[in-house]
Amino acid sequence: MTDDFIIRIRDLKTAYGSHVVHEHLDLDIRRGEIIGIIGPSGCGKSVLLRAITGLKEPAAGSIEVFGKRLETLDAEERAAVERSWGVMFQDGALFSNLTVRENVMVPMKEHTELSPQLCRELADMKILMAGLHADAGPKFPSDLSGGMRKRAALARALALDPELLFLDEPTAGLDPITAANFDALIRDLQRALGLTVFLVTHDVDTLHATCDRIAVLGEKRVLAVGTIDELRAFDHPWVQEYFGGPRGRAAAGH
Numbered sequence: 001m002t003d004d005f006i007i008r009i010r011d012l013k014t015a016y017g018s019h020v021v022h023e024h025l026d027l028d029i030r031r032g033e034i035i036g037i038i039g040p041s042g043c044g045k046s047v048l049l050r051a052i053t054g055l056k057e058p059a060a061g062s063i064e065v066f067g068k069r070l071e072t073l074d075a076e077e078r079a080a081v082e083r084s085w086g087v088m089f090q091d092g093a094l095f096s097n098l099t100v101r102e103n104v105m106v107p108m109k110e111h112t113e114l115s116p117q118l119c120r121e122l123a124d125m126k127i128l129m130a131g132l133h134a135d136a137g138p139k140f141p142s143d144l145s146g147g148m149r150k151r152a153a154l155a156r157a158l159a160l161d162p163e164l165l166f167l168d169e170p171t172a173g174l175d176p177i178t179a180a181n182f183d184a185l186i187r188d189l190q191r192a193l194g195l196t197v198f199l200v201t202h203d204v205d206t207l208h209a210t211c212d213r214i215a216v217l218g219e220k221r222v223l224a225v226g227t228i229d230e231l232r233a234f235d236h237p238w239v240q241e242y243f244g245g246p247r248g249r250a251a252a253g254h
């Protein structure tokens with residue numbers, strides 16, 4: 001494979017029973033880009049994320065991540081690949097009975113042999129990187145605001161210094177100012193750490209603020225991939241409505 005692509009998906013099919021979610025889906029993701037994944041509710045954005053990260057087994061087709069097909073790897077090789085990505089799920093998926101610091105330490109304990117003391121120090125660093133104050137570490141998720149919980153989930157996704165970050169609707173449910181701050185944080189982290197970011201979103205402002213390219217999912221496949229300007233010129237009713245409707249126009253500043 002070319003080194004330019006960190007993820008390469010070919011002719012993917014996924015299904016739950018007789019319900020086909022994706023069919024003939026192709027997508028290439030470039031190393032170092034932030035790619036936004038958009039599409040109508042239920043079109044399969046989260047399922048695509050789950051398929052790439054090995055949580056949903058494809059019915060057909062191939063997914064290569066870092067040039068490797070997960071299903072061909074033995075347990076050790078697969079664990080090595082899993083250490084190279086971080087995932088922030090839609091609802092944050094923090095363990096409510098663990099503090100923020102303990103949540104961030106979970107992947108470290110699972111995937112490394114680092115001492116508890118070093119894990120604690122690294123977790124505190126990730127908490128700061130995600131824009132939380134150090135005093136958030138001993139707090140429980142229920143003590144945090146929605147925006148802070150998202151940052152805690154981001155800190156956990158960064159726990160193992162991933163090359164590849166998956167974010168599922170990171171700004172959903174946040175007020176516009178908190179959401180804009182989160183967008184800026186994602187962009188800053190991507191630049192500082194050289195991350196590749198797979199970002200599922202409905203938020204047009206987030207696309208403008210963060211994404212290099214956008215993939216539109218629909219009709220069980222990727223309908224189009226490109227910059228916002230390229231997609232605006234794409235002749236498809238949903239895409240036209242998305243970028244040309246009131247929210248799309250407001251986000252574009254006209």
Ligand SMILES: Nc1ncnc2c1ncn2[C@@H]1O[C@H](COP(=O)(O)OP(=O)(O)OP(=O)(O)O)[C@@H](O)[C@H]1O
Pocket residue numbers: 016021039040041042043044045046047048
């Ligand atoms: N565990 C599951 N069992 C059965 N069907 C599922 C399961 N998970 C997802 N689906 C179905 O797969 C389809 C795609 O779901 P998915 O959550 O990926 O959509 P989405 O594009 O992320 O939607 P949204 O924007 O609303 O979050 C939906 O029809 C959903 O009902």
